[in-house]
Each structure stands twice: as structure tokens, then as C-alpha cells.
Amino acid sequence: KLRGSFAVLRVLWLLSVFGTVLPLDGGMLFPRESSSREVKELNGLWDFRADGSPNRNEGFEKAWYKRRLAETGPVIEMPVPASYNDITQDPTLRDFIGWVWYEREVFVPARWISDEGTRVILRVGSAHYYSIVWVNGEKVTEHEGGHLPFEAEISSLIRRDPTKPCRITIAVNNTLTLETLPPGTIQYMNDRTRYPDGFFVQNIYFDFFNYAGIHRPVLLYTTPKVYVDDIIVETNFMDDTGLVRYKVSVQGAATATLKVTLMDKDGHCVASSNTPSGVLKVVDVKLWWPYLMHENPGYLYSMEVRQHTSTYEDVYTLPVGIRTVNVTKTQFLVNNKPFYFHGVNKHEDSDIRGKGLDWALIVKDFNLIKWLGANSFRTSHYPYAEEILQMCDRHGIVVIDECPGVGIKDIRSFGNSSLSHHLVVMDELVRRDKNHPSVVMWSVANEPASEMTLIKHTKALDHTRPVTYITDSNYARDKGAPFVDVVCVNSYFSWYHDPGHLEVIPIQLNAQFENWYGKYKKPIIQSEYGADALPGLHMDPPMMFTEEYQNALLQSYHDVFDQKRKQYVIGELIWNFADFMTAQAIHRVVGNKKGIFTRQRQPKAAAFILRKRYWRLANETGRLPPWTKYPCSL
Ligand code: BDP
Numbered sequence: 001k002l003r004g005s006f007a008v009l010r011v012l013w014l015l016s017v018f019g020t021v022l023p024l025d026g027g028m029l030f031p032r033e034s035s036s037r038e039v040k041e042l043n044g045l046w047d048f049r050a051d052g053s054p055n056r057n058e059g060f061e062k063a064w065y066k067r068r069l070a071e072t073g074p075v076i077e078m079p080v081p082a083s084y085n086d087i088t089q090d091p092t093l094r095d096f097i098g099w100v101w102y103e104r105e106v107f108v109p110a111r112w113i114s115d116e117g118t119r120v121i122l123r124v125g126s127a128h129y130y131s132i133v134w135v136n137g138e139k140v141t142e143h144e145g146g147h148l149p150f151e152a153e154i155s156s157l158i159r160r161d162p163t164k165p166c167r168i169t170i171a172v173n174n175t176l177t178l179e180t181l182p183p184g185t186i187q188y189m190n191d192r193t194r195y196p197d198g199f200f201v202q203n204i205y206f207d208f209f210n211y212a213g214i215h216r217p218v219l220l221y222t223t224p225k226v227y228v229d230d231i232i233v234e235t236n237f238m239d240d241t242g243l244v245r246y247k248v249s250v251q252g253a254a255t256a257t258l259k260v261t262l263m264d265k266d267g268h269c270v271a272s273s274n275t276p277s278g279v280l281k282v283v284d285v286k287l288w289w290p291y292l293m294h295e296n297p298g299y300l301y302s303m304e305v306r307q308h309t310s311t312y313e314d315v316y317t318l319p320v321g322i323r324t325v326n327v328t329k330t331q332f333l334v335n336n337k338p339f340y341f342h343g344v345n346k347h348e349d350s351d352i353r354g355k356g357l358d359w360a361l362i363v364k365d366f367n368l369i370k371w372l373g374a375n376s377f378r379t380s381h382y383p384y385a386e387e388i389l390q391m392c393d394r395h396g397i398v399v400i401d402e403c404p405g406v407g408i409k410d411i412r413s414f415g416n417s418s419l420s421h422h423l424v425v426m427d428e429l430v431r432r433d434k435n436h437p438s439v440v441m442w443s444v445a446n447e448p449a450s451e452m453t454l455i456k457h458t459k460a461l462d463h464t465r466p467v468t469y470i471t472d473s474n475y476a477r478d479k480g481a482p483f484v485d486v487v488c489v490n491s492y493f494s495w496y497h498d499p500g501h502l503e504v505i506p507i508q509l510n511a512q513f514e515n516w517y518g519k520y521k522k523p524i525i526q527s528e529y530g531a532d533a534l535p536g537l538h539m540d541p542p543m544m545f546t547e548e549y550q551n552a553l554l555q556s557y558h559d560v561f562d563q564k565r566k567q568y569v570i571g572e573l574i575w576n577f578a579d580f581m582t583a584q585a586i587h588r589v590v591g592n593k594k595g596i597f598t599r600q601r602q603p604k605a606a607a608f609i610l611r612k613r614y615w616r617l618a619n620e621t622g623r624l625p626p627w628t629k630y631p632c633s634l
Helices: 111-112 155-160 359-372 384-394 416-433 504-518 547-564 603-623
Strands: 011-014 039-043 046-048 076-080 099-106 117-126 132-133 140-146 150-153 167-175 184-188 200-204 220-226 228-239 241-251 258-261 269-273 277-282 301-308 313-320 325-327 332-334 341-345 376-378 398-402 439-446 457-460 467-472 487-492 524-528 569-574
Touching: 011 547, 046 439, 076 099, 111 117, 111 155, 117 155, 132 150, 132 376, 140 150, 167 341, 228 301, 228 313, 228 341, 241 258, 269 277, 313 384, 341 359, 341 398, 341 524, 341 603, 359 384, 359 504, 376 569, 384 398, 384 416, 384 457, 384 524, 416 439, 467 524, 487 504, 504 524, 547 569, 547 603
Parallel strands: 341 376, 341 569, 376 398, 398 439, 439 467, 467 487, 487 524, 524 569
Antiparallel strands: 011 457, 039 220, 046 076, 046 099, 099 167, 117 150, 117 220, 132 140, 132 167, 184 200, 228 241, 241 277, 258 269, 258 301, 301 313, 325 332
């Protein structure tokens, strides 16, 4: 049976008991320019101040948002988008916990203000973690959670006094609690013989630096008063005919005339309709295929949605990839053909900008992914920028889309309010990413302490894609696997367990797969494995932390993968694509060094091992077209 019909309900069981979630307002379509929409980016330098007062509350007590930030105290220049942590030489800002304040004055084009038929929306791509936004001193929105966008309509506010420049103030707080995703706790150290007055730390249970600030673009965009608010697309095909089931929601008018046109890459119309929902039929369909699985991967149609009333016209164009995703007991199918994940786990992480979106880095990473022969990645451990998913759509890189449910280890994080927030975040994630053909699976959490959970809550998430959560290798205490479609297992044999003993890998990895498959009869992805290696550190026979050890460990894993992928193992994702920053700890040498590339994106020896393997796998499993530039030197 084909997945992807509105009738099939995929049910996701989440961790815990109750929790009601209200449907989210608005569709959150990615802001795109069109003949009816304009976009103004507010990236660049903003004024900035961290609130260093003991309770971090001075900004609210003195209402910093009411005046220009520079009038209430000293400010520094801060780039947006970027994490603020590594920008200055000040260690207190690097490790700051609490409210920081950003401000920027913008000139709004006069026409946007004078034309009452234009809506002006302020959008923040993401800010970590809790954000409050004011425009000209008036609060316009607040949002909980990093990694996902939020927005507010500010049309009437900016029209109140058109002579004023528009002053945008954003306060962002990176404090994590037991209910946030990821969770964290603040611990005050009250022993005055050991700690200074007011000393506190933020405890986190995840292994990456808790970078903070405005991480993705901030922009203003317009739509007409009557506008396309959301589009939902689900695709399927039968023989040579593609089926694009769509639903358009329009806001601002009870009735509007719609014209939906699907165009191929050359701009030719292949199907059209004038109803708000329906199925477009595409003859001689060009399917969306993953990279290295087809000679023409990442094929995208454009769906132009044009709606008009007597006064307003709005045009929005959505890229559409036509493909199906299915899971059997032993296989992952894309367009009914077995797909083997040979890919990477990533982080949004780099020198200086931390988690800030950076186009040079994004394009470099895609070039490295393709060089490596990788066909997929997992957005460990949070949703990545939409701009990255759009690249995946275009290049055919398959994505396991993960929510920020990482480090859920404390029993107090399994209560109802944690659950409610988790569900809101999942809704926000699905709302944002539902139309990306590259996204083939949702991951609801990474290594939660699933033995603590009461699995009683059901929630319809999205019926078009399989669901997983990432578990560690201890199958005996697992409680989540019965409720997911694909079992994803992380394991670190001969690293965290039996360090230095590479010889245990074949037996332990083999047992891991047999146990999980034996118990659940579901396909398995090795969703993490790896070893730290300091680039340039060598030892033979191999010792931990050398490039040789990383190589040898990978190769031992690969031998077992090669046996099991003939049965039910459907993928392998190395931990990690690149070295990344973590909190300071005795087991971290300026960050996690399990990258096969350094943090500066230079290859370690392991990158070449993996490259050879991935191209070989692509040749074997991916139906590589004969003319594909296969690196002959491998
Ligand atoms: C895994 C975690 C990942 C860590 C990795 C490690 O999922 O976030 O970075 O261990 O310790 O269990 O390198």
C-alpha cells in the first residue's frame, strides 16, 4: 500500500501521559519574493547588551525596550545571524546565561506603510532560546524554543507614526529548564568558602555548546491583505503519472479565486487547477530521487499558487519534489526502491559564528558531503535552517529531521508540561518542514532515558513520513521502539565501553543488531558510531585519539554493516561529520573531536576511508548511472 494518502493516520506515541496542544496559528511558509511579496533582510550589525545584573532582570525593570538601547547603557556591535558567545574576547559573554538584548532601527519602505492593503511581517529564523520582540517599544510576540522560526504582523503598529524609524528590540534568554527542549538546570553554589557570591552553573545533559543569540536571518516581508497562508503538499505516483495532492489555505477573505499551476524545471505548465485542494496529475513524471540513486537527483517542480479577489492578488511559488517513502520490516523505500542511508550526522557549528547561519559554510559542507559520496544526514540534535533543507531538496540529500529533544535524562523532564512543550515543538517542526521532499523521517528525540517513560500518549503527527527516535545500544531497557517505524541505534563500542579494545566490536555490534531486530522486527539504522581523533596524532598499533584508531574503529564497524545490510540494516551515519564545540569537560579537548573533518572542514584520515566506502556503496546500492563522475582514484 502506498503511504501518503490523507486517509492513513500515522500515530506517534510520545513519552508520558496527558497534554493538549492547540493547533498552531498560521502556516509559516518560507518568506519568498514574488510579484506580490517583498522581503527586506535585517542581517548585519545590531546593537547588543547582555544584562549582567545579578538577577538578569534589569532590562525589564528599567524597560530597555522603551528607548533606544544605547540610551539605557553601553552597547556593542553584534552580528546577526551569529551566536554571540565567540564574538568578543570576554569570557563572561562566552559563558553568559540570562537575557541579552538586541536592537536595530530599520527604515520601512514608505509604500509598505502607506498602502493599507499590505501586511508587514517581522520574522526571526531562530533565536536561542526564549525570545521577546518589541517594535517601537510595544511587545509584538514572544516565542519559546531555538531552532525554529517565529513571526509577528506589525502592519498597524508601524502605521501609527509613519515618520518614526521602526525600532526592533529582541531580548533572548538561553536559560534551559527541566521543561525546555533541550532540558537543563541552573544550580546555585552556595558554599561561600568555595564559590563567590551569586555563583551558579547551567547543567546540561547534551554534548554540544549551548550557543545562543539570533542564529538565523531576521527579516521583514510583505503579503497582500488577502494572502496564501499555507500550502500542504503530499506526493505519490502510479506508473508514469505523478500525483500531487495539495491544500491551500487563504487568509483575509471568505472567498478568493485560486489558480494553482505546476511547472517543470523549464517553466512549462504540467498540471493546473483552480480549487483550494485537489490532486494534480503529472504525466511522464520526473520523480525526486536522492543523490547517487539516479542520474538526475533532486528534481523539483514549481507550484505557483495565485489567488485573487477583486482588490488583492497574491502569488507564492513552492518547490515540489514528487516521491514516496515507505518502510517494510527490512527496508526503507524511496519511490519503491530500496534506499540505503550512507551519510553523516552534523551540527550547525563553526568557528566564531557558533550556530549562526553562514552561506559559505553551508555550501562548503554540501561540497564535502558530495565529495564524500554521502547521500543523507540527520539533523542532530535539532532542526536546521530552512535554507539548508532547501539545499537538500535541490541536491537530493536525504534528511532525518530531528527535534531538539536531546539530553532528556532527568525524571522531572517527563511531566505534562515537558510533554506539552515537546508536542508544540514537533508541531512547529512539521508545520515548517512538511513540504520538503528531502525530509523522509521525523526523529522525536535523541537518547532519552526511555526506561523512565510512561508511554500512554498518542498524537497524530504527520502521516506521510515514518517516525523514529534515537536510542542508545541498550535494547533491554528501551521503551520507545515499539512505537516507531525505524529503529535508530547509537553505539560507541571500544570507545565509551571497553575503551581501547577494538577486538570487541564484531561481537558486540553483531549482538546489538540481532537483539534489536530479534525483538522488534523493524529495519535498523546505525544512527551514530565513531571515535575522537586529534588531527595529526598518530600511533601504530592504534591508540585512542589517534587518526589510526578512528580508522580502525570505523573499519571494524563497516565489516559488520556489510553483513547486516544484506538483511535489515538500512543505513549508517557517522558521528560526526566535523569536530564541534562542547562545554568544557575533562573528556573534551576544546570540543568533540569525532569529526571525520576538523571544525575548519579539513579531512582527517577517516574521511578518505569513508569516501571510498560511500562511493563503493553508491555503486552497489544506488544504481549509479554509468556516466556519473565516479572518483576513479578510490
Ligand atoms: C552520543 C550523543 C552525541 C554525542 C556523542 C559523543 O548522541 O550527542 O556527541 O554521544 O559522546 O551518545 O561523542
